[in-house]
Amino acid sequence: MDQIFLYDTTLRDGQQTQGVQFTYEDKFRIVNALDNLGLDYIEGGWPGANPTDTDFFQNPPKIKNSILTAFGMTKRVGISANNDTILASVVNSGTNAVCLVGKSYDYHVKKVLGISNQENLINIEESIRHLVKSGKEAIFDAEHFFDGFKSDPKYAFECLLSAYQSDADWIILCDTNGGTLPNEIYEIVKSVIKMGIPGNKLGIHSHNDTENAVANSFAAIDAGVRQIQGTINGLGERCGNANLISIIPSLILKQHFNNRFKINIDKTKLKEITKLSRILDEILNRVPNKASPYVGAAAFTHKAGLHASAILKDPKTYEHINPSEVGNVRVIPASNQAGKSNLIKILNESGVEIEKSDDRIFRILQEIKEKEDKGYTFDVASASFEIFARKQLGLMPHYFSVNRYKVTMEKRQKIENQYSIISEAVVSINLGNQEQVSIAESLDNNGEDQGPVHALSAALKKDLGPYQSFIEDIKLVDFKVRIMNGGTEAITRVLIDSEDRNGLRWSTIGVSANIIDASYDAILDSINWKLLRENATPV
Numbered sequence: 098m099d100q101i102f103l104y105d106t107t108l109r110d111g112q113q114t115q116g117v118q119f120t121y122e123d124k125f126r127i128v129n130a131l132d133n134l135g136l137d138y139i140e141g142g143w144p145g146a147n148p149t150d151t152d153f154f155q156n157p158p159k160i161k162n163s164i165l166t167a168f169g170m171t172k173r174v175g176i177s178a179n180n181d182t183i184l185a186s187v188v189n190s191g192t193n194a195v196c197l198v199g200k201s202y203d204y205h206v207k208k209v210l211g212i213s214n215q216e217n218l219i220n221i222e223e224s225i226r227h228l229v230k231s232g233k234e235a236i237f238d239a240e241h242f243f244d245g246f247k248s249d250p251k252y253a254f255e256c257l258l259s260a261y262q263s264d265a266d267w268i269i270l271c272d273t274n275g276g277t278l279p280n281e282i283y284e285i286v287k288s289v290i291k292m293g294i295p296g297n298k299l300g301i302h303s304h305n306d307t308e309n310a311v312a313n314s315f316a317a318i319d320a321g322v323r324q325i326q327g328t329i330n331g332l333g334e335r336c337g338n339a340n341l342i343s344i345i346p347s348l349i350l351k352q353h354f355n356n357r358f359k360i361n362i363d364k365t366k367l368k369e370i371t372k373l374s375r376i377l378d379e380i381l382n383r384v385p386n387k388a389s390p391y392v393g394a395a396a397f398t399h400k401a402g403l404h405a406s407a408i409l410k411d412p413k414t415y416e417h418i419n420p421s422e423v424g425n426v427r428v429i430p431a432s433n434q435a436g437k438s439n440l441i442k443i444l445n446e447s448g449v450e451i452e453k454s455d456d457r458i459f460r461i462l463q464e465i466k467e468k469e470d471k472g473y474t475f476d477v478a479s480a481s482f483e484i485f486a487r488k489q490l491g492l493m494p495h496y497f498s499v500n501r502y503k504v505t506m507e508k509r510q511k512i513e514n515q516y517s518i519i520s521e522a523v524v525s526i527n528l529g530n531q532e533q534v535s536i537a538e539s540l541d542n543n544g545e546d547q548g549p550v551h552a553l554s555a556a557l558k559k560d561l562g563p564y565q566s567f568i569e570d571i572k573l574v575d576f577k578v579r580i581m582n583g584g585t586e587a588i589t590r591v592l593i594d595s596e597d598r599n600g601l602r603w604s605t606i607g608v609s610a611n612i613i614d615a616s617y618d619a620i621l622d623s624i625n626w627k628l629l630r631e632n633a634t635p636v
Contacts, residue, residue, distance in 0.1 A: 098357065098358060098359050099297070099323060099357065099358050099359075100323065100358065100359050100360065100361075101318060101323055101324070101325060101348060101354075101358045101359070101360050102137040102138070102300070102323060102324040102325075102360075102361075103136050103137050103138070103324075103325055103327075103341065103344075103345065103360060103361070103362070104136070104137060104138040104140065104166075104300065104324055104325065104326040104327075105131050105136045105138065105139050105140060105326075105327065105328065105329065105341060106140040106168075106302075106326055106327070106328055106338065107127060107131075107140075107328040107329045107332055107377070108124050108127060108128070108139070108140060108141050108142050109140045109141070109142045109143060109168050110140075110328060110332075110333050110334070110338055111328040111329065111332035111333055111338065112142070112332075113333060113334040114332050114333055114334065114337070115334075117332065117381060119149065119380070120149065121149055121152050121153060123380050124141065124142070124149070124153050124158075125158050126376070126380065127329070127376070127377065127380065128141065128158045128160060128163075128165075129158060129160075130369075130372075130373050130376050131163060131329075131373070132158075132160040132161060132162050132163045133162075133366075133369065134345075134362060134366055134369055134370065134373060135162045135163070135361050135362040135363065135366055136162075136163050136341075136361075136362070137163060137164065137324075137361055138163060138164050138166050138194060139160070139163045139164070139165055139166065140166045140167075140168050140196060141153055141154060141157065141165055141166065141167060141168075141192070142154070142167075142168065143167070143168045143169060143187070144167050144169070144186045144187050144189075144190040145169075145183065145186030145187070151186075154167060154190040154191060154192070157191065157192075162361070164192075164193055164194050164234070165192045165193070165194070166192055166194040166195065166196055166236070167187050167190040167192040167194075167195050167196070168187070168195075168196045168197075168198070169183065169184060169186070169187030169188075169195065169196075169197050169198075170183065170184075170197060170198050170199065171184075171197050171198070171199040171220045171221055171224040172184050172220050172223060172224045172227070173220070174210075174212050174216050174220065177223070178223045178224050178226070178227035179227065184197075184224060184227070188227070188228065188231050188233065192233075193233065193234055194233060194234035194235075194236060194266075195228050195233045195234070195235065195236065196236040196237075196238055196269075197224050197225070197228070197235075197236070197237055197238065198237075198238040198240050198271075199217070199220060199221045199224070199237060199238070199239065199240065199256065199260075200217055200240055200241065200245075200256070201239035201240060201241060201242045201245045201246075201252075201253050201256035201257065201271075202240070202241035202242070202244050202245030202248060202253065203245065203248060203249050203252050203253075204244075204245075204248060205240070205241055205245075214252055217256070218255060218256065218259045219259075221237065221256060221259040221260055221263070222259040222260070222262070222263045223263075225237055225259075225260050225263035225264065225265045226263045226264070229263065229264045229265075234266045234267075235260075235263075235264065235265045235266050235267075236265065236266060236267040236268075236269065236300075237257075237260035237265045237267070237268050237269065238269045238271055238302060239253075239256055239257055239260070239268060239269060239270055239271055240271050240273050241271065241273045241274065242256075242257075242270045242271050242272070242273075243270065243271075243272045243277040243281065243282065243285055244272075244273070244274060244276070244277070246285050246288075246289075247281075247285075250288070254289065254292055257270075257289065257294055258293070258294070261294050261298065265298070266298070267298060267299075267300050267324055268294060268298055268299055268300070269299075269300040269301070269302050269324065269326060270285075270286065270289070270299060270300065270301055270302065270317070270322070271302040272301075272302065272303045272304055272310075272313060273302075273304060274304065274306060275303065275304030275305055275306030275307060275309075275310065275335070275336060276306055276307060277307075277309075277313065278307065278309060278313075279309055279312045279313050279315075279316040280316070282301070282303075282313045282316040282317050282320070283316040283317070283319060283320045284320075286299070286301075286316075286317050286320035286321055286322055287320045287321065290320070290321045296320075296321030296322055296323055297323045298323075299317075299321065299322040299323065299324070300322055300323070300324030300325065300326060301313065301314050301317035301318070301322050301324070301325055301326065301339075302326040302327075302338075302339075303317075303326075303327070303338065303339040304333065304334070304335065304336065304337070304338055304339075305331060305333070305335075305336040305337045305338060305339065305340075306335060306336045308336075310327070310331065310337070310338060310339035310340065311339055311340055311343050311344055311347075313339070314327065314339045314344055315344075315347070315354075318354070318358070325339065325341075325344060326338075326339070327339035327340060327341040327344055328340070328341060329341055329342055329373060329374065329377045330342055330374055330377055330378065330386075330389070331343075332377070342370060342373070342374045342389065342390075342391065342392055343389075343390045343391060345360075345362060345367070345370060346367060346370060346391045346418070346422070346423050348360055349362065349364055349367055350367075350418050350422060364422075367422060367423055367424070368421070368422070368423065368424040369424060370391065370392060370423050370424060371391070371392040371423055371424035371425045372424055374389065374392040375392075384574070384575045384594070391418075391423045391425065392423060392424075392425055393425075394428070395428070396420070396425055397416060397420040397425055397426065397427045397428060398427075398428040398476075399415055399427070399428070408427070412427065428479075440458060440461060440462060440486075441453060441458065443479075443482070443483075443486075444486060447483045447486075447487075449483075449486065449487065449490065449492060451490070457489065457490060460489065461486055461489050461490075464485075464489065465482075468485075471588070471608060472581045472588045472590045472608040473590070473606055473608055474590070474592075474606065475606070477592060477604060477606070478592060478604045478605050478606035478619075478622075479603070479604060480603040480604055480605045480622060480623065480626040481604070481605040481606045481619070481622045481626075483626065483629075484622050484625055484626055484629070487629075493625075493629075494628075494629065494633075494635045495635055496564060496625060496628050496633065496635050496636070497526050497527060497528050497561060497564070497636070498526070498527045499524060499525070499526055499527075499557075499621070500525040500526065500527060500532065501524075501525050502522065502523065502524045502525070502553065502556070502557075502617065503522070503523045504520060504521070504522045504523075504549045504552060504553055504613050505520065505521050505522075506518060506519070506520045506521075506549060507519050507520075507521070517546060518546055519538055519539055519540065519546055520538065520539035520546070520548060520549035520551070520552040521536065521537070521538050521539070521552055522536070522537050522538075522539075522549070522552040522553040522555070522556035522557075523535070523536050523556065524536075524553070524556040524557055524559075526557075526561070528561065528562045528563075528636050529636040531562075533560055533561075533562065535556045535557070535559040535560050536556060536559075537552050537553075537555035537556035537559055538552055538555075539551045539552035539555075549613055550573075550576065550613070550616045550620075551573075553613065553616060553617060553620065554573055554616075554620050557617075557620055557621065557624060558571060558624065561624075562636070563633075563634075563636060564628055564633055567627060567628055567631040567633050568624055568627055568628065570597045570598040571595050571596075571597060571623065571624065571627055572595065572596050572597070573593060573594070573595055573620075573623075574594050574595065574596045574602070575592075575593070575594035576591070576592075576593055576594075576616075577591070577592040577593075578590070578591055578612060578615075579592075581608075587610065588608060588609070588610055589608070589609060589610065589611070589612045589615045590606065590607070590608050590615065591606065591607045591608075591612065591615040591616045591618075591619045592604060592605075592606055592619065593605050593606075593607075593616070593619040593620065593623060595623045595627070597627065601630070603623065603626055603627075603630075605618075605619040605620075605622035605623045605626065606618075606619055606622070607619035607620075607621075607622070
């Protein structure tokens with residue numbers, strides 16, 4: 098059984114994503130997570146290209162399962178491989194493997210490098226020989242290979258041959274512009290193998306400009322290559338790279354691959370892949386893509402009543418794998434499409450036992466449909482739904498009540514022609530028989546204004562007496578606003594995602610003609626749901 102080798106380039110190619118810049122500490126955390134999963138190669142960056150990458154290779158993390166790899170480019174014309182300082186910084190990085198990128202498209206050789214085709218071949222040959230002589234595992238990234246092959250197959254192949262005959266361990270075929278389709282990838286890889294370079298020396302590096310990077314990787318595997326390069330969550334320049342988070346589970350779980358190939362990642366480790374995906378989103382301060390295959394929050398969500406009813410009988414009816422295999426969970430949300438079986442399952446999972454014959458089920462279903470007609474969407478706000486259902490059933494504890502709240506906004510002059518806007522919220526709360534008034538401003542710890550919703554949230558959570566220890570770690574991590582209809586009678590829907598220090602995340606919703614009031618409802622639900630989860634005792 099052939100082995101497929103997995104090469105992660107999140108820290109180098111992934112860092113070329115607009116707005117992404119990893120710190121030294123970020124790189125360590127990502128490398129440790131990748132190493133724990135069992136990736137074959139982890140590309141750490143380009144030594145000498147920037148201070149962070151240079152520091153990273155001077156003090157690299159200790160890894161157990163993966164091969165840390167340095168990235169660079171082939172030597173320059175007019176300089177020997179021994180004397181090229183850019184190449185030297187990569188070779189001297191301390192890694193056992195080095196990946197060098199070089200041109201394989203005659204158009205780029207002429208237009209970008211401004212050298213002859215023969216000079217480019219010499220650069221590739223001498224650079225790879227230098228790596229081998231230095232005791233490195235030599236990997237050659239043939240940049241723009243597929244475009245080059247379609248333009249001039251003979252020359253594109255000669256570029257690969259220069260690396261192969263110089264004893265390169267791997268030759269990677271790069272679809273750098275991401276415009277090649279799966280059928281083209283398959284046929285060109287087949288041609289390369291037929292022309293004399295064995296598949297166990299070849300890899301694939303796909304970009305996602307036609308939304309085919311994963312499909313192109315699989316087409317290349319079927320055609321004979323044995324290494325896949327990609328990134329976590331498909332991070333990368335422009336439209337991104339091949340997404341290893343989608344590729345890895347397919348290689349392990351899909352019969353088309355697991356009957357023919359093996360990979361170094363154990364099936365038990367696959368349960369960590371959802372966590373890995375979310376670690377990267379957390380580092381980048383991004384909201385996870387709910388629709389991501391395998392790991393997204395919606396990947397195993399069944400909204401329609403017909404689907405949910407079938408899922409309760411046998412999950413295989415609407416799921417291609419068991420979500421637990423990738424560390425994810427099945428979700429059956431409440432919505433205006435929900436059926437009785439759907440609703441009962443949601444309530445049971447929330448700890449609310451209710452019989453199928455209970456008339457209140459139909460009342461709750463009808464109320465859901467009426468509220469969604471007004472702008473609510475309980476399928477994306479499960480915490481608010483649980484509070485709503487418990488109230489309908491008389492099972493929601495009463496922790497506190499809000500007598501009134503007020504939010505004001507003030508524009509203050511700092512210096513001439515420069516102003517700052519600060520919001521202030523005042524909240525009056527009843528705790529048992531006692532009234533508690535809290536005041537908070539919209540400034541964060543750095544003195545930056547975070548807006549009126551921040552001020553209101555801070556005031557509501559500022560002093561809840563005996564409940565304070567349960568809510569002090571609540572953090573608002575996402576805030577979405579949608580205007581449901583136009584004009585002066587517009588309805589605003591606010592969705593809030595909250596998180597605690599243990600990584601528990603929950604979603605709440607508020608709907609009102611006033612954006613502050615809609616936010617208030619969502620924040621209030623968030624606090625009440627956290628108290629419910631913590632089994633707080635009502636005052």
